[in-house]
Amino acid sequence: MQLSRDELLGAYRRMATIRSFEERLHDEIAKGEIAGFTHLYCGQEAAAVGVCDHLGDDDFIVSTHRGHGHCLAKGVEVKGMMAEIYGRATGTCKGKGGSMHIADIDKGMLGANGIVGAGAPQAVGAALAAKMDGNGRIGLSFSGDGACNQGTTFEAMNMAVVTKAPVIFVFENNHYSEHTGPAYATATSTDIAGRAEAFGMKAWRANGCDYFDTYETMREVLDYVRAGNGPAAVELDTERFYGHFEGDPQRYRGPGEIDRLRAERDCLTAFRRRVTEAGLLADADLDTIEAEVARLIDEAVDEARAAPAPTPAMVLEDVYISY
């Protein structure tokens, strides 16, 4: 493990921010204040952060309907995101996109996406742009286990190999696509990475609930792709602590399943145990971070609540640059 103290603190802060953001949304949504469909990232934090900790603002990612974690890990601003999810004029997208469509091009975050599988070819395109510039930058697509049954995902993988695009396909296998298990819906469920290999690209597998495993694996992957070897795929084994969307009754879960996942597969707990046992950080360090994060989220919610709603005239803006 070659991570500095600052890097470790930073990684924990980013994971804790996502966790706190999502837990708070879970509570607020239950109160009925937030409109629309929201898909929480709780449980998958180590995946987003372990991946994005290798990326700069000029590396490009595309994300999914479950995009908050990817956005936050890529550096999109917490308060803008919260305001967006609250549908405020001050939100990242002025309240026009909401939870499912947060983007921040300046941060290399090309968009969450409501259409499963749609992001994969876009990541290829971003990678082709980077390849044109020859600057070592990459495109990266996050998708779920379910998304790997959508035609666009396959086309994107094939096209990436054909064009030797510097792109990484990260599959977060959280064992559910909505209410269906991959053992049913993904014919080769135990091996999504194997599909990528069948397209002729190198694939890695890692424990997406373990920041360190994800981070170390991604280092290898990034080295490989930035060196000009073409695309790569990574399957991360991870867990979703809440329902598919907020309000999902989750009748497909086994008895006690969520309690067990929270006890055994919590990436924040695992991180804390690992760094404190190794004497790299103290519990107090992490507690401080959690307290700071909690304050930030409080502020974000307060500010979002107080922020102005978009005005009706804004409906007509931003369709075209000129028309």
Place this chain on the structure above:
Amino acid sequence: MQLSRDELLGAYRRMATIRSFEERLHDEIAKGEIAGFTHLYCGQEAAAVGVCDHLGDDDFIVSTHRGHGHCLAKGVEVKGMMAEIYGRATGTCKGKGGSMHIADIDKGMLGANGIVGAGAPQAVGAALAAKMDGNGRIGLSFSGDGACNQGTTFEAMNMAVVTKAPVIFVFENNHYSEHTGPAYATATSTDIAGRAEAFGMKAWRANGCDYFDTYETMREVLDYVRAGNGPAAVELDTERFYGHFEGDPQRYRGPGEIDRLRAERDCLTAFRRRVTEAGLLADADLDTIEAEVARLIDEAVDEARAAPAPTPAMVLEDVYISY
């Protein structure tokens, strides 16, 4: 080889019919009498016939833009097809579909298709229909090497495995998709069957220029699928003797390539050599068939030429059954 004399004669007649049909079209198209885009099947006859010789009228196939061979092998009537390609009211589709859209539901031929990849899920659906009936019938999709880069093809393969549909994906690898080679466009070019395997289905490979290899392989495949083992894939290595469409300048071919293919990879020549050397049939038997076929094609062309054009009023018919 367990084929009877009649079966051998029949197989040769079917292959010779396709060959003669296509060679004649090549000549007629050059004269400018036939409208539209035509994609000839010359060179691939053993594939269509070696596959369809195992199928009954209640097994379903779907085909591609290069569909004449599949149609003829599945028993669609020669004269109706010729009239269709000539755009006549007496054609299989009354002149509304033309070369790219010949279908004959009664023969289990669910349609040639102008959209690459579109047929694959349709074959899955036909197979699901057969599965509902539990009658051992199957669905079968013909597609090219190029088609295996289209998202629908992948979705269909996955769905077939998930639903255990009795469907067979036959990939005719003729080494070109339009003007592009699979080594470029299909990232795992040497192994299209391997893609199918990555979806969790069993795959076979055969020499599509050899009737016997194709036929024997398909026997195994059909036994496997009809027995209820779910889907299967077959990659047939074959050759296209003409351009992608009639009029294609074929600048992508190597020097002397077509002459070499005609000399070394002609499935009709190979069949003749095999059965005459083994003493199963005499050259004269095959010559008789060729002469009969030639007469049939002459008649088909004459009748098509003499047949009435569709009337303008027919434009409005067959959009709906009732509206």
Place this chain on the structure above:
Amino acid sequence: MTRMMIREAILETIRSEMRRDPTVMMLGEDIVGGMGTAGGPEAIGGIWSTSTGLWEEFGSNRIIDTPISESAIIGSAAGAALAGKRPIAELMFADFVGVCMDQIWNQIAKFRYMFGGKSKCPVVIRLVYGAGFNAAPQHSQAVYSMMTSMPGVKVVMPTTPADAKGLLTQAIRDDDPVLFFEHKALYGVKGEVPDGDYVIPFGHARQVRAGEHVTIVAMGMMVGLAEKAADQLAQDGIGCDVIDIRTTSPLDEEAILDSVEMTGRLVVVDESPPRCSVAADICAMVANKAFAALKAPPAMVTPPHTPVPFARELESAYLPSPPKIVDAVRSVLAYR
């Protein structure tokens, strides 16, 4: 008559048609739910509760839960229909037509024509559409205008539980492909539904209100808004002839033209953006066929030429509403 919600009328209709005709089958994502999970099948029965219990009764051969592969869903439905079945395919959100448009537009809609009348393709595609849930630009669209432009499919839009039953029964028994649009905000609407066999033929509009001053043509979710507007206008003595067209393809031109011949004024209310919309289509048809009767320009009330925005305030500004319809009617009436 039984009182029920639209979603119940849909589920009951599917169930009874499946009992009646063994060739009816259904495909879609999570229409069973829980496949391959510890919770086991029937964990959800369709996220809109329009297929609950069907898998238990009809089994995996007829109720097919699918991967997230819309092209394969619609393509399979197409193939099964050519092979003699009557598949009902569900698109969880109508917005997903984008990933399976070819199978609808170039395949299902064209088979019979391309094949010279020698095939039939009795597919029903159920599409859950519409705004009002703050579901943002990719989960809120009124896709029916785009689909109405396509020769070869019929486009159906129920607005009441009784119509849902009658029109869906017709859709399943129809030998042509049918796109059946279910508005997510209408699922909970309750009403009396005729018991037993109940079929509403396509191409017959329903008169919702009679009135002599202006014709309001609406469809789907817009019908309720038009009714509210009509109620309000009635207080000022303005009589609105409100027509629910029920199917946009075929279109009951006669019902619309008869009404306009009487009123001389037309307002069309449509949830799709204005360009090349059903609203524009109807205005053009009326302008062409009832020109002499028109006393004022045919008018339309639609959202603006923009995607559907997310935030509550934006979405309500975007959507047609009773006040907007009232305004349109008043300005049509004020025209000299």
Place this chain on the structure above:
Amino acid sequence: MTRMMIREAILETIRSEMRRDPTVMMLGEDIVGGMGTAGGPEAIGGIWSTSTGLWEEFGSNRIIDTPISESAIIGSAAGAALAGKRPIAELMFADFVGVCMDQIWNQIAKFRYMFGGKSKCPVVIRLVYGAGFNAAPQHSQAVYSMMTSMPGVKVVMPTTPADAKGLLTQAIRDDDPVLFFEHKALYGVKGEVPDGDYVIPFGHARQVRAGEHVTIVAMGMMVGLAEKAADQLAQDGIGCDVIDIRTTSPLDEEAILDSVEMTGRLVVVDESPPRCSVAADICAMVANKAFAALKAPPAMVTPPHTPVPFARELESAYLPSPPKIVDAVRSVLAYR
């Protein structure tokens, strides 16, 4: 001025814009041709000869020959555009929008709106469309009406070599997504093309003929037919004001309305089937905004509500033609 064909004007424009701006790139199937074959690259240069020689000049990073994967083509163009490039994506046949509709309709068209104005997506999609080649139902369609209904994209339809240059230059430099429709039967049309930088802004119709009795609005392939009809009508002293709208979105409403204000009569000629077509859209717009000026019902000449048939006799019966336009004009003029 240089005399050239539309296909040459398109190729020259792409070449000069690629020289001018290093962010311009191009993707499509067989736009190089011969990749991975014994014949080697540049074996075809696009089946429409609209990219010949580009790969040799600009190389594989900017001229990207792709597998048969339209969703990946359009999706890659989308991603590259968000990442700062100006991709030109080619759809060999416009009919293939069916397999990549989502990337156009839900992605490219909506990014800027969904993202609150914080992105731009300067993609040009070139779509080869139209009937007249007996290419049968899946390779002949006039897809632009469907695309005109979509907020967030611009829809452009050149009819002359000069317009092809001016409009394509604008399309490539435009910061919004543009769908550029090239009619296969127009590729060989010759005309004078201005040398050097030549840009035609969108939303400005072109007056093709001046005349005072009737307004004929047309687009793409239909413009030439309208001209022929106008020539014939001129012999009887009937003056047609023929307008080529050039872009269906944005639409030059002013040019159309000004003309109708003068003539009082409108015939729209459109190659798409009638329902929810651009023709219907324009008739509705005119009926609404120039009602008082109209002396006759706004009329449209379109194909029937059917797919495009294959056989020569059927396809010509299907398509609009000068005689059909002449008839429409005469009946509009005869209206009392």
